[in-house]
Amino acid sequence: MTSPTFADLTTIGVGGSIARFIEPDSRVGVIEAVEDADDRGVPLCVIGGGSNMLVSDEPFMGFVVRDARRSIGVPDEVAPVEGDDRTVHVNAEAGTNWDDLVEFCVRLGLEGVEGLSGIPGTVGASVVQNIGAYGQEVADSVDSVEVWDRETKKVVELTPADLHFGYRTSALKSSMYQAPATPADKYFPTPRYVVLSVTFALRHSATGVVNVGQLARALGVETGTRLETQAIRDAVLAVRAGKGMLEDPNRYASPWMRGTKDTRTIDAAMEALKSVNGSTDPDYNRHSCGSFFMNPVLTAEAAAKLPEDAPRFAAPLPDGSGAQGVKTSAAWLIDHAGFHKGFAVHEGAAASLSTLHTLALTNRGSATAADVAELARTVQNGVESAFGVRLVPEPVAIGIDLR
Structure with a gap:
């Protein structure tokens, strides 16, 4: 196939042609692709799910790199809980679809990301943006982030303290901007640090806290109530669907998107789309970048x-x-x-x-x-x-x- 356009890769479905599209399936391959672009001095765009970007209609005369690695692992092997420590670590490669990770964690009986259900994108992008919704942020559960430092040309492990998480921002995102919406001279549109994998520290629990009034009303409970994480996930997906704040699962029929999301979560999303809209036709309210403006x-x-x-x-x-x-x-x-x-x-x-x-x-x-x-x-x-x-x-x- 020829290279895709940004319209093929983004949730809003706009954007121009791409000079070179690379989809590495190994950690070394990701680093080499980034290094190749940097050595040549060409623009570099490391793309995840394409949900948080708006790209010009003009040709992109550089490299677009999409990490094809999507493995999720549990280093702790979800061992039987001993004592009071219920922490379970989950490691996910940067190319992992974010909602696939949430579904995985909820299915394993882990608490900490259920409120972030349905947010489009990938694990790598989640820590750049510090995604958040319904009383949770990625920053709350990140243990460490493995990155490729384009400046020192080394693999580095960053802690939450290194990442300087804030409202919809991080040290990764900050490296791309010299002022709000003003790109930095050197690292744009890809941060200095390219995410390779993320390790999360979650809690071994089948229940989570309903932190937000809107979610509590949807569930018919008081704020602060503990409920099964699956019930919280279901409610979050329903609330987001009611606002059109989910991606259109039809996009995964595109040859450029096949294989980037687990078929189980795609099938579930298609069923939910039909229950909300009465059909599985494209839903143009979902052809967006998500929330387009930050809360001032x-x-x-x-x-x-x-x-x-x-x-x-x-x-x-x-x-x-x-x-x-x-x-x-x-x-x-x-x-x-x-x-x-x-x-x-x-x-x-x-x-x-x-x-x-x-x-x-x-x-x-x-x-x-x-x-x-x-x-x-x-x-x-x-x-x-x-x-x-x-x-x-x-x-x-x-x-x-x-x-």
Whole structure:
């Protein structure tokens, strides 16, 4: 086959051609592919599930590397619990589909990632972004991350302290940016540290805690209740489906996506899609990058200028100072700036906000990256005009300026 386009590899289904696509199936192969690109001085994009990126329609004149290693192992062999220590370590190679890992852990009776069910992407990308949802973040369960350091050309093991996890960020992601949405000169769109594998420290328990009110309401319990992790996983998937915040499992029929996700989780996702929509036809509300904008964390002074009914939550400021700030809701700002569910820049536009969730920008079937970028800028400008807040995109934007 010829090389795929980014439209073939991403959940939003847009993006241009690729000069060279490499899919190594060994640890050495991943390192060699990265080294080859760096030695040649060509752009490098290490891609996971393609869920958190928006790529220009222009050709990408470099290497795109997708790790084909997808093994999951349990170094502790889930030995019988002795004493009070119920910790179980799980190691997953970077190319492992994230939801495959969650399903594996829940099936083994391990607690710690069930709230992260259904998030598209791979294990390698999960620690770059520090994915989070429903009261959990990857940072809560990471024990160590094995990486290839492109600067020193060595394999390094990073601890959580090294990774500097924060809200939707890490030291890995920070190495790609000199300022929010402003790429660094050297390491972009791939971090200095390329993830090879991740070891998680989970808890040997068939139950987990329902940490978030929305999830508690879906389950009909009080916040803080312990329930079976499988029940929590099922509820998370149902809530995400109701918002269109799952990937469309139809994408795995593509020859470029076959083999990247376990057939069991694909079949389960297809059955769930049919139960929600009445058919297994493509669901364009799911043809997105997921949440497109980060929830802004503002100073107290900036937050005081928001309307009284704007959501407010205490959160550390993103400047690393440790000072407390105020997190508000990007979805609320978008909606209250006049951009409601299904908004498009003009009637019949190929890109629009999801009809289920204002935080998702969607490809309605024939959108280009330029269409999505136009929609994003329209929303950013409108929110800034209404509230004085410039929304920062969550996806990695390649060849597109969304500052």
